[in-house]
Amino acid sequence: MSTVTASTSSGAGGLRSVGAEAGPSVRVQGVCQSFDRMGPPVLDGVDLTVAPGEFLCLLGASGCGKSTLLNLLAGLAEPTAGTVDVAADRPSLMFQEPALLPWLTAGGNVELALKPRGMRRAQRREESARLLRLVNLEGQSGKRPHELSGGMRQRVALARALAQDSPVLLMDEPFAALDAITRDVLHEELVRVWSTQRLTVVFVTHNVREAVRLAQRVVLMSSRPGRIVREWAVELSQPRAIESPGVGALATEITTELHREISRHAR
Amino acid sequence: MSTVTASTSSGAGGLRSVGAEAGPSVRVQGVCQSFDRMGPPVLDGVDLTVAPGEFLCLLGASGCGKSTLLNLLAGLAEPTAGTVDVAADRPSLMFQEPALLPWLTAGGNVELALKPRGMRRAQRREESARLLRLVNLEGQSGKRPHELSGGMRQRVALARALAQDSPVLLMDEPFAALDAITRDVLHEELVRVWSTQRLTVVFVTHNVREAVRLAQRVVLMSSRPGRIVREWAVELSQPRAIESPGVGALATEITTELHREISRHAR
Amino acid sequence: MPGESSTPVRLPAGHVETHTGQQQGRATPGRSVEAGLDALDTASVARPRRRPWHVLVHSVLPPVVFLAALVGVWQLVHAAGLKPSYALPSPTDVATTFWETVTDGRAAEAIWTSVSRGGVGFALSLVIGTLLGLAMWASTWLRAAIGPIVSGLQSLPSVAWVPAAIIWFQLTDAAIYTVVLLGAVPSIANGLLTGFKQVPPLFDRVGRVLGLGGLGRIRLVLLPAALPGYLGGLRQGWAFAWRSLMAAELITYSPSLGQGLGQLLNIGRELSQMSLVITSITLILLVGVAIELLVFAPLERGVLRRRGLTVDR
């Protein structure tokens, strides 16, 4: 299904040309997902709409279904019920694990994402070097995944996701393995790329401050079953510092709510 | 080497009986490690001593050699130069990735760590259920790794590490994939287990607040080459709240230093 | 500060990609090229239990259609007279011979003789091959000493062993088993080694960190990790065992040893009786297919499913 090209009637118009006024970038309606017939569904009636160019952060307890939802958005699975619409030929997804191909070098992994874009060899090499520089991995492009540290692998995966140049970017805890400083740098880069290229970003994280630092909207999911339970619009202006009081205040509020939500369900 | 049983002269005395007064639990002296003869060494003259029962947090930029150092402590690799002494038959190590065995269920993975302890089957089952309950995974013991979320896998790995019941516990970013609430709960559990069982813990994290929340001593590593550059003794009393001002203040100090350290080397 | 900013907006048709739970998009024309590949991709999503007609259409029909086509082509070639009928008998001739062979009990006897020999030989090879593989894994010295020879042995034709086997074991079942063992053991040992070599080193390190000794690591970590590759080795090992058995059966026939499929085939050849040759080939093939379907395919499916490797594709 990942290669579905517009299954609805009139097949006109490039998919990339979806403007802000054209409709939401992502629309999830009444989506349910269960993995075994016996247990409770993992997702149960999720409704979510993301406007083009919006930066959305998804929060929720561990195991509540965030990755499952991203998989559905990326078209890697079919929902058991409900519909998922994504206004992109192929949304780019950064998996929770780095998911690098072990037989390719760091550079090779990034270049692989450039191939479907029809780039020539030399151009690919150049672009992948630029992206690796962006994620602070200059000069590491010849290393194979098993020779990289955990955080370095995650950064290669980030570079690969950016290489796809898709208007919709789905990210599953992309900065979990990075030190505070590197992460700060990448936060800045991500915000820059997002605003200049008008990307639609769905960003999963466990770091509430990070969510507030980045997002225009923060969405909280409940667990067992996974549903959208709360939303916050973040009206702070960019750039925001992650340790700023404004971010801290909203983060505290969200954490409290998260705490309440989790204590209601989890145990 | 991992199964070396005291290669030095007098083979008397149980290894587990090393008391606080007996000497350091971990001693690293002038350790160098390089992976290829050409490039600069990853670790270059690392000296580190950890007292029995001490809780030490290791901070450092992504790729500075923290995991490499833990591997050396766990006896999974030999240093290119220098000596590594660990006062434990077999230190328990939680890898940066969950490293679960895919053909075993969550429970089976935990039970595997109980086998070398000579437990009977029924006892193993019981103990693994207890540990999974500890990490908030009650009732998930029959699931296989590929059916678990990222955070759940990490928690199974934590349960497995605890199952080993070794006096030395090495942890490589164990809570990176967990939501704030679950992590708080596990922080408490870890501190409880550590203080009741007088464990020696070496804990790698990128979350400076987490480090201050948990550690007695925080150690900062430089990168390229990896060396110990700064230490802080944390004199706050346990239990500490991760969002408490005391933790925040020290965390800010450490972050500043980390920032300085990283800007000196990284770029 | 919190506020619901998600006002539903109409989606312009044709500009969005839709995935629905009803999978109705699947049949859209133009996708059929990729459908074959894509239909296999969605593993681990709950799906309705396969109904009987589904099994029929997807598992039983294809081989039947294929076989029917094969027989059809054969009949056509026969009818066209490209080859004289003693060289290429007609399907009906073969069916008659086949039926005779089955009804007069020779088929059952031959199958039983061969399969029981093959089973015993393979079981022995399994034990010896696995032990040899383990020993070669554990000892670098042994691996250096006999590794290339074991691989070389794999490429020695079974007939090469026949004289040696006869010299040592005379015309007994032992000689036949020797030939079978020499055919299958290297393949199984090599399969195990190949499986071991592909085990991610992380698993072995996990075993060491958990305090498992060398043997414990092999038993609890390495062997299960290498299982998929090892199964592949077993499958090939069976093929070697079975083929070696056929070669061994060609040497001699003795009432006391019973008449196996290999001998049946040889009789067909000796008598230049193509329909008997084809009948024997069909019987040998049937046994091979049955072993595959009853033993290896379910084993493999079980192993792969247990570790979340895609089976449904």
Add this chain to the structure above:
Amino acid sequence: MPGESSTPVRLPAGHVETHTGQQQGRATPGRSVEAGLDALDTASVARPRRRPWHVLVHSVLPPVVFLAALVGVWQLVHAAGLKPSYALPSPTDVATTFWETVTDGRAAEAIWTSVSRGGVGFALSLVIGTLLGLAMWASTWLRAAIGPIVSGLQSLPSVAWVPAAIIWFQLTDAAIYTVVLLGAVPSIANGLLTGFKQVPPLFDRVGRVLGLGGLGRIRLVLLPAALPGYLGGLRQGWAFAWRSLMAAELITYSPSLGQGLGQLLNIGRELSQMSLVITSITLILLVGVAIELLVFAPLERGVLRRRGLTVDR
């Protein structure tokens, strides 16, 4: 607030485990049981380049010792007179025959004939088997239709094909290649399929997320991911090809086809000349070992090393 709390303390001997960079702990007695296993474990750590005598001791010596032991046992058995010397010739007899065969050029001719046939046959099988494997992977229907039959074909002895091949292609090289193809193609196709099945589904999903089409995913993701398993399949495929070739050569002899190793073996058997039989077996084995050492072992080592799978154990 910061303070150095790390005062070095004397470590009590015997209570700590020591890893040193000099690896001097390795030779400690009492560890020898595990040493074999452990010595293999420390992959990916820089080590000094192997010196020539090291290569000699660890790679050349073991097989030489093993072969010497084998010849020694053989000589003993011969000297003990358990078997008459026409049944079990002495090592010297065989050495003489071997030397004659080599010096009069028959060995070189036979090896060249067989290896060139084997090479061509295997190259063909490689192409056909890979394409067949890919087709079976891509189409569920095809897999259901011919999957079990392909597996069954693997267990059909090559001799079964000889009459059919001769009828269709007469006594030409084509008949020989047919037999070789029928032996090797199923094995290669199955090896590829097995390799594909073991590819972690994550890799395929990565390919899909990156926007690669079905063919792109196969070429850029699936094939490289399955490479280690596929290589195993090729190795077995070669074994099948080579054994089938020997079978074909044993049966078809024609001056126009040249004389291969299989025919040499057959002549030995026809003339009841055990020393020629053993010479041919040795030659066949040598070729097998050479192919393993020159082709498959380096290939496998390269593939495994590139993806950080432990090679040094």
Add this chain to the structure above:
Amino acid sequence: GSDDDTAAASTDGGVADEVRLGYFANVTHAAALIGVEQGYFADELGDGTTLSTQVFNAGPDEVEALFAGALDAAYIGPSPTINAYGQSNGDAIRIIAGAASGGAQLVVREGIDSPDDLRGTTLASPQLGNTQDVALRTWLTEQGLENSVEGGGDVTIAPTPNSDIPNLFQSGELDGAWVPEPYASALVLDAGGTVLVNEKDLWPDGQFVTTHLIVRTEFLEQYPETVDALLRAHVESVEFATDDPEGAKAAVNAALGEAGGRELAGPVLDRAWSELTVTYDPIATALARSAENGVAAGTTEEEVDLEGIYDLRPLNAVLSDQGLDPVTSEGLGEE
């Protein structure tokens, strides 16, 4: 089969507990087939000795089994016999009787009427260096047609297993074949071939050896009484075959079926039978000449010294007991 090398010695030394007899499921081994089918062997061996039979597909396999001590006596063709004798330096085996003679022909496709027509053709023989192969090469050379083991010359000789010859002949791949019975008859009757040369015509008295009865030397020395019993049964079979051809043919066909083979079609069996002579005479002259021819034809490197290959004393004793004429070894062994 049996577990021990040499059939365990019984008390009186002359009688074996078991005798392991090998033969082919082929009409040229008619003596063996009849003897087993009619129970002659079992009767003569008596209760003290068990008969176990092994059916082989090829001479070399049979020789290997003899060498290995897995077989005590065997019906076998002359060329494997000579090889076995030569390779063991005259140790391993002895010929104790003949079993069949004649029955080999050069059958060619239509249109070949004289040796000259053979120029440029491909002819088959059953096996490189076997009796028919040597005969074919010798005859071609006598006719002035060049041929060689390596190929080339006026006629190409393609050694091909008997069983594959009819198909190849019919498909036009072969122009002819020098084959033994029943393949010659099958070629003539089923494949439309014509006989260009009948090997009979090339030998004095039309007699040349096709099948022998041989035993392991050790067995012969250890169990003379058992060997006598074997020979008595063998002579009985031969007598039956000559006295009652119809009964013999039926017995052969039945035995073929029982030995795992298929019965021959009536006409083929009739023709084969008429070409073949079942006899206990080993026809020693022919064996010697056949060995010489082998060297001349280039299929044997050095001539095997046949001196001592025969031990016909037991056979002659049996024959004289029954009032039959003795046979001769032509100086190649004991009589």
